[in-house]
Amino acid sequence: MGNHSAGKSSFINWYAEEHIQKAGVAIETQGFTFVTSGRKRESLTGNATLHLYPHFRPILEFKGAMDYLTAEISTSKQKKFSLVTFVDTPGLVDGDMVYPFDVNAAITWLGEQADLVFVFFDPMGQALCKRTLNIVEKLSETSGDKLRFYLSKADEAGKDTDRQRVMMQIVQELCRRPGLNKCGFDMPTIYIPNPQKPSRCVNQIDVVCETIEKTINQAVQKTLDQLEKDCDLICSTISSRLEQDRADVTHNKSVRLHSFLCGALGIFLPALFILSFIVNTFSQEQLDELLGEGPSRTLFVFTGIIMYIWDWIPEDGQVLFVIVFGAFCYLLLFLAKYFAGRGNKTLTKKEKRTMAEYSDYIQDIVKTKKGNLYDWYLQQCAAESDF
Structure with missing residues (x-):
């Protein structure tokens, strides 16, 4: 969830170690994209997506959402990817942008069904638009224990001082929201490693993987x-x-x-x-x-x-x-x-x-x-x- 879905898509691709976008398949930014593992690589749209995820069928109650559902199937099994279903949410922007369905209610409902809710803050746009923060605050009321915050593409934030300034701005904005002003706030810095462009920024992307795997283990044990x-x-x-x-x-x-x-x-x-x-x-x-x-x-x-x-x-x-x-x-x-x-x-x-x-x-x-x-x-x- 965030203002820019590129960071989310890159993380999903990296986690699965399958370069979906390089193969010519782009993650949908105007609707919901389900990314999961399967026997063959394929893309699904509309009602075919709900055949794959019948437990998400109540999303049909949000009029118009059907036309904005897609699924990307990858054959990867890396990092227990076959036990994970990622749901990439629409990009949210302020202003007069009108969505073809109740995007706030749909994201809130999906957040209640999920085991984890990742909020990726972009150091460029900072994902601090009012619409995004409203949904995050709403999710914190019912799914606060599922929320995880990350500064994505941290290697593009400039020097350490620039990155610290960006993080302080994000934290200050979040602290203005009573529902998000909690003790023990943590926001690891993550980015997709690029051997051609080394960075001195601390990359905590393994923390994300450990969180996912821990949740998988807990879900299986439960x-x-x-x-x-x-x-x-x-x-x-x-x-x-x-x-x-x-x-x-x-x-x-x-x-x-x-x-x-x-x-x-x-x-x-x-x-x-x-x-x-x-x-x-x-x-x-x-x-x-x-x-x-x-x-x-x-x-x-x-x-x-x-x-x-x-x-x-x-x-x-x-x-x-x-x-x-x-x-x-x-x-x-x-x-x-x-x-x-x-x-x-x-x-x-x-x-x-x-x-x-x-x-x-x-x-x-x-x-x-x-x-x-x-x-x-x-x-x-x-x-x-x-x-």
Whole structure:
């Protein structure tokens, strides 16, 4: 981000050790250019850029931004370039310059998504235009820990005294902004080394590389830590689901038992009541002949109890008893239906087996490999010359 994108583009090219501009491809200065590593060298524009970076698709909300998106793909793997995506922002100038989209909002949104936000100050223009500083101050509110300030093309600032004067002017301008007036302000001097034009200026460009690589390492480690947390979450979720399923099975057995008892009583009691009157029309000898001595006596005892209760009820209360008894039996049948619908859905044997297999795979395979993934991931993305 800055008033002049040439310094930014040169740094990106140098970092990737791929001379994009020398190959005839210039970094876009009026829009956003994504620079990353890929299998082949190519340039993308518009919607094709968002196919490559789907997580940046919300930028479409900024009307007009689509026509100002480009992507430059490089095959370089130097300095872990394949793990980095640079976003080169539009050049910002004061005055009546009208941008075809809300450039301030777009840069602020991208800054919130990025892991690092580099602000390059040009010793010539000093990148101190109001528009630039407004965005930098806005970013400091939400992404202050991501901001890094650098004096780019420091070798062109003249003598040491000239360079010190430029840096003092930049610092003074920044200190006028409450959001940027912070303790521990640091602004390393950087430039692209040129063997044909040696400079006595201290070049701290390696600090930029170290910052990027440190951020890469932290991001990878954070991802792996999150992987372990996700593994634990998945396993605990599976364990909880299986435990809940066991509780549901026990619950279902209980409600099925209640449903069966209520249903059985709801049918058995009225059947016994009616059977008692039928049996009462037979003598003991007739029942013995029909059912046998043992069953007939058992039936006679049960029906006798019912008839005894019936005879005990006054005649004027027998109708009311039948109504109450019928309502009670209906209530039992209703409760049987109610309990039958109170069962919880349980897992099938296949589902439980699949969950157990997932949990075993995560515990035995995924988590055990976590210790080797960090080195493996970096090796896959490192340049051959790094080995």
